[in-house]
Amino acid sequence: MSLRSRNKVSANFSMSSMTDIVFLLLIFFMLTSTLVSPNALKLLLPNSKARTLEKQTLSVSITPEIDYYVGDKQVAIENLEQELKLEFTGQEEPAIVLHADKTVDIEYAVKVMDIAYRNKYKVVLATNPK
Secondary structure, eight states: OOOOOSOOOOOOOOOHHHHHHHHHHHHHHHHHHHHOOOSOOOOOOSBOSOOOOSSOOEEEEEOTTOOEEETTEEEOGGGHHHHHHHHTTTOSSOEEEEEEOTTSOHHHHHHHHHHHHHTTOEEEEOOBOO
16 A cells, blocks of 8 residues: 655755845845945045036135135134125025145134034035146
8 A cells, every 4th residue: 555645845946036036136235335425535635627616606715824815815714704704795505615725734624614514604625627
């Protein structure tokens, strides 16, 4: 008497569905990785191919001797905020183009950026085209 089971379980495993899933995940991660910007800052700022603002409203310059200029007028750092407020009266979206010599320490540029942040001005760091 021979007993045979009616339900035969196949020992074969199909990998095609698993490879489809892996392929779709690979595509997903490749697409999303291009949208993520890294947190690291590139600080080689003096040379760039990018353009500055189309409508340059006001230029603030820092010389190697740490002299601050608003346009062509020399201003002390203590009076810089008041001078910028006077220049920006009546403008809807005030913007500053910051020209800092590459030998100037970053702390002097940050002082100008801090003034702009407190007064909600936009700041663009000007660079030399390559």
